[in-house]
Amino acid sequence: MTKLKILVVAGDGIGPEVTGEAVRILRSVAELGGYDFQISEALIGGVAIKQQGTPLPAATLSAALESDAVLLGAVGGNEFNSLTPDKRPEAGLLQLRQALGGFANLRPAFAFPALSSNSPLRPEVIEGADILFVRELLGGLYFGEPRQWDRASNSAWNTMRYTRDEVVRVARVAFELASMRRKKLTSVDKANVLEVSQLWRATVTELAPQYPGVTLEHQYVDACAMHLMNTPRNFDVVLTENLFGDILSDESAVITGSLGMLPSATIGGKVNLYEPVHGSAPDIAGKGIANPLGAILTAAMLLRHSGNLEQEAQAIETAVRKVLEQGHRTADLVRAGETPLSTQEMGKLVHQSVNEIIDRHQAMHAV
Ligand SMILES: NC(=O)c1ccc[n+]([C@@H]2O[C@H](COP(=O)([O-])OP(=O)(O)OC[C@H]3O[C@@H](n4cnc5c(N)ncnc54)[C@H](O)[C@@H]3O)[C@@H](O)[C@H]2O)c1
Numbered sequence: 001m002t003k004l005k006i007l008v009v010a011g012d013g014i015g016p017e018v019t020g021e022a023v024r025i026l027r028s029v030a031e032l033g034g035y036d037f038q039i040s041e042a043l044i045g046g047v048a049i050k051q052q053g054t055p056l057p058a059a060t061l062s063a064a065l066e067s068d069a070v071l072l073g074a075v076g077g078n079e080f081n082s083l084t085p086d087k088r089p090e091a092g093l094l095q096l097r098q099a100l101g102g103f104a105n106l107r108p109a110f111a112f113p114a115l116s117s118n119s120p121l122r123p124e125v126i127e128g129a130d131i132l133f134v135r136e137l138l139g140g141l142y143f144g145e146p147r148q149w150d151r152a153s154n155s156a157w158n159t160m161r162y163t164r165d166e167v168v169r170v171a172r173v174a175f176e177l178a179s180m181r182r183k184k185l186t187s188v189d190k191a192n193v194l195e196v197s198q199l200w201r202a203t204v205t206e207l208a209p210q211y212p213g214v215t216l217e218h219q220y221v222d223a224c225a226m227h228l229m230n231t232p233r234n235f236d237v238v239l240t241e242n243l244f245g246d247i248l249s250d251e252s253a254v255i256t257g258s259l260g261m262l263p264s265a266t267i268g269g270k271v272n273l274y275e276p277v278h279g280s281a282p283d284i285a286g287k288g289i290a291n292p293l294g295a296i297l298t299a300a301m302l303l304r305h306s307g308n309l310e311q312e313a314q315a316i317e318t319a320v321r322k323v324l325e326q327g328h329r330t331a332d333l334v335r336a337g338e339t340p341l342s343t344q345e346m347g348k349l350v351h352q353s354v355n356e357i358i359d360r361h362q363a364m365h366a367v
């Protein structure tokens, strides 16, 4: 029997709203499949600062390290904007990522046929677009030392640093995933300006002969940002350093139609971490209108990568497609004149559909 210890750190803003819907579906998958999912909750982010004075309490960290998978909602909020980065809710997330050790953040961005009119890009441009970003998650400017805002000299600095080994390990993940997909890898850097990017490009190029089935190309990040919008279908797997990946993956929400649709999984460390790509969305938090589909698709990635439950992962993905094809939309996806569903209404529809798909599958196998 599949056993999974899942820690949910819902965090701030819309985090608890969207993870609530994902967890409901995970519980139901466990029940229908007879799996043993132990799901518990812990504090992270702004809510942890308020209750315990720190964005990543020790109890959360130890519970996370004892889990098979961690599902995060989002952290952050406007009330923390005046704090220095090391004190903000986001610092808790960065500490958690570092402690769990996952360095390869997989961020799929794809076009849903039912949402083709939600994208400002023309339907013929996005049709069939299916990109997998492999974002390096533990290096670059986010973690490089030294870092400081020196008020006395009115200057500030961060350090973009990568070692060859850090590039090798994430590039291998990208090459391997590309070899299982459409066999094209686009490595993104700024090698015309940055030494770090020159190391990045040289290292990725050096590995390429070990993956003869994969076509490797390099793009500068600025041009890539443009190509993603003009010709998204030309991309298969995109390998990037930490900050470039953060920016390009949000940009690619344009292909799907809403940032609320994008899931992610971070693999390669002690414990895999699953988080939707979006943040705490302070502008809509507490209203019950957030799109839960990114979080629900993140739960599908959790079942696939931590539970080896491919069939159930696909059931969730199919259910999301189906509900969208039936015309159901949250506020971020509605067109003029349409009535939006609440977060919970959307969650319930997907939940129902997942149950039906799994029931049908089980009935077929019982025959
Ligand atoms: N993983 C994380 O915890 C994470 C990720 C990104 C940003 N953040 C934090 O979130 C806070 C807000 O950042 P931001 O406003 O730049 O980015 P955001 O992703 O929270 O929101 C950007 C825009 O997208 C919309 N949006 C995002 N998710 C949505 C959803 N599920 N449904 C409908 N609309 C959605 C928001 O309403 C907003 O207009 C900041 O503190 C930031 O650091 C956290």
Ligand SMILES: CC(C)[C@H](C(=O)O)[C@@H](O)C(=O)O
Residues within 6 Å of the ligand: 076, 090, 093, 094, 246, 277, 279
């Ligand atoms: C909140 C922040 C630390 C985070 C990041 O930059 O990695 C977020 O933007 C993301 O995309 O997951």
Ligand SMILES: [Mg+2]
Residues within 6 Å of the ligand: 246, 247, 250, 277
């Ligand atoms: Mg981001």
